Amino acid sequence: MDSYLDRKAAFARDLAVRLEGSGPGVLAERTGLLESTVRDLLDGTGELMSWEVVSACLAAAGIDGGEVGDVRGRWAAVEQAQWDERGNGLRAAFERNGHGKPTRIVEAYRPKVPWRRLAARHPLAFTPWTEPVFGGGRRLPDPAAARDVREFYALLRELRAWAGSPRQSEIEKRSWGMLPDATISAMLQKDRWRSASDREVTRVGHFAAACGLPGTEVTRWVDAYERVRHVPPPDDLARAQAEAADLRQRVAALEREADDLRDRLAATKTQPPVEADAARPESVDGARVDAARPKSADTAPAGTARAGAARAGAARAGAARAGAARAGAARAGAADTPRPDAADTPRADAMNAARPESADAVRAHAAGGGRTGATEGGRASAAGGGRPHAAEGERAHAAEGGRAHAAEHGRAHVAGGGRAHAAEGAPAGDSVEARSALSSRWVGVGWRWRLVSAAVAVVVFAGGVGVGRLVGGTGPERPMCFRGTLHLVGSTAFERTADVLRSGYESLCPDARVEVAAIGSNEGVRALTAANAASTIAMHDGHLKPDSDEIRVRAFRGFPVALVAFAVVVHKDAGVTGLSVRELRSIYARGGPTEWKRLKGGGDVPIRLVGRTEGSGTRTVFEEHILDEPEPELSSRDCRRKDEIRAAARIIRCERSSQAQILDAVNTIPGAIGYAELHVAANARRYPNIRVLSLDGRRPDVSSAGNGYPFVAPEIFYTYGLPPNGSPAAAFLTFLADASARRLLERAGATTCLTADAQVTTPCQPT
DSSP states (O other): OOSHHHHHHHHHHHHHHHTTTOOHHHHHHHHOOOHHHHHHHHHTOSSOOOHHHHHHHHHHTTOOTHHHHHHHHHHHHHHHHHHHHHHHHHHHHHHHOOSSOOHHHHHHHTTTSOSEEEEEETTEEEEEOOOOOOOSSOOOOOGGGOSSHHHHHHHHHHHHHHTTOOOHHHHHHHTTTSSOHHHHHHHHSTTOOOOOOHHHHHHHHHHHHHTTOOHHHHHHHHHHHHHHTTOOOHHHHHHHHHHHHHHHHHHHHHHHHHHHHHHHHHHHTTSOOOOOOOOEEOOOTTTOOOOOOOOOTTTOOTTOOBOSOOOOSTTTTSOEEEOOEEETTEEESOEEEOOOOGGGOEEOOBOOSSOOSOGGGOOOOOSTTOOOOBOGGGOBEEOSSOOOOOOTTOOEEEOTTSOEEEOTTOOEEEETTTEEEEOTTOOSSSOOOOEEOOOSSOOSOOHHHHHHHHHHSEEOOOSSSOSOEEOOOOOSSSTTOOSEEEEEEEOSTTHHHHHHHHHHHHHHOTTEEEEEEEOOHHHHHHTOOSTTTTTEEEEEESOOOTTSHHHHTSOOEEEEEEEEEEEEEEEGGGOOSEEOHHHHHHHHSTTOOSBGGGSTTOOSSBOEEEEEOTTOHHHHHIIIIIISSOOOOOOOSSSSSOOGGGTTOSSEEEEESSHHHHHHHHHHSTTEEEEEEHHHHTOTTTOTTEEEOEETTBOOOGGGGGGTOOOEEEEEEEESSSOOTTSHHHHHHHHHTSHHHHHHHHHTTOEESBOTTSOBOGGGSOO
């Protein structure tokens, strides 16, 4: 009568008497448990049910007070008998296990002795679960009710509440160390829904078991997760589909625009050369000069050509500048002209949109005594808001990505914020080309030319799709400026450089405010929603996977900004100055060294691994670029010694949530090794005890990425779909393609991902 099975049968009979009048179907309906679970409890079949299940049935039957305490005492006696008969086998299995992840032991013994917690690993100790305190009206959530993965994780949090809201450390001990505290935190965080790995399936099972559910109920939760693991929230999916449809329409419109431009330009070859009329004076409110309005070749007057039309937009109160020549960003031959009287202000006829085949027939007239400055090779461009014109038989065409080119001897390229550049190599003797820069404020421009100008303002996106995308916008002063607030969230490794960009941008655009929040790469990506698509950009270390939900379903767009170098760092007491990648991998691998003295030049101190928490972009780069496998399991909270529950772990390893915390730990703990962004890690004044290691004999440096330094990755700025035109996100991305942003990045010690013509460099492209 004292055996476990005898005690369990007697307990089942007593419980059935107490619950008499409430059949299995009724109890299942009231508790949310499966009817088969309730039936097994009352019949005494299968293994012992947890107190969480027993107490739920008692509450559903209206039993409370002292009677519940009596049932609890009987249940505890049965559990003790179970442990007395079977606990020694579990204890011996743990003692034989030399590693910190006893997966097979858990799988083998969980059904046999499930209701004990691993209180310590050295000396090995198992104790009964902490008795939970349950709230009123308990009902087990139904995992089948989850329509998507976000709702499933919300139900997982409800499951924890159903189990009496055990602390994360309690769940960790109930799972016998299979669910580290950091993993539980990630599973229970608000709005979590991104993880869809096979490892997460196992974690869901361990979590359900740690909440007191029997095997049939655990299977129910695991199956529910399998069903929705790849199903994003419906609101996000609907928005992504709508944005995709809108994007297709915009691409089609741009293709039609490009076809129309090609037809018009082809028609110019059949038109005879036309002479430009002499400039005629006209009163135009002070020094204002009308901007040229292009006309089609079919309606252009035969004797009129509009050439070098200029306006004095922001300079009405000052001198009108005419003929400011530009070759890229360089200016040559610009001359200030005195402000004419209203009656004598000339108005230059602008060139017709139909370009002549021969530039000899075109005469460009300078307005009001101003002179046209010739650039290298005989090129001249008129400053102001006029349209760029192609001479000498050049052909202008709008490419699908939104770039405008003038073929033959030169090309005009407009990058990011809408600046027009004359390409080198234009002939010097045939004619003077009138090329005008795009105005910083698009005033007096028809909707058709607004669309073309927006197409020319291009930012190249490479996040998972590998094609160009448009980021237009018309800021109040210039296309790259906005009024309001932009949020840069994500990577802690890029925080320092992001602050440099923020400061430079706010100086350039006084009405704009940029807030940088370093919350981690993956947390930054999670923060992107359709609601904040216009005002939030996520900073992520490295590219997202092309098949990730963010790229595949939610249509995130990625903008490569800069190449970031990371450093492996150690406390100086470690004794080493460099490691080969092979040696570094051995430190993190099973069976590798646990003391620095086993490595050449190493000191007599234990190796202490300090890593980032799961979800860190820097950790992902470290695992994928260096280790080629995941980091070892967590074994320590203080980074100095193993936790009792993980005393059998091979090596000391702790986790920190930011690179600053990693560097602080490595700086203060002898034998510690970690990783962080190079420029922050190399701050000897702040971290005097840290040594930056070379890898395979190469010092960490972004510029040496092409020479073999392996620990580098591009910093990618992600947006939720295509940022709306004129939004803070679109304006800031336009700024990043500008030369001023490249100079800021170089000043911060980063290598920009964009060339001068807005092309993504090879190291920054997806691999």
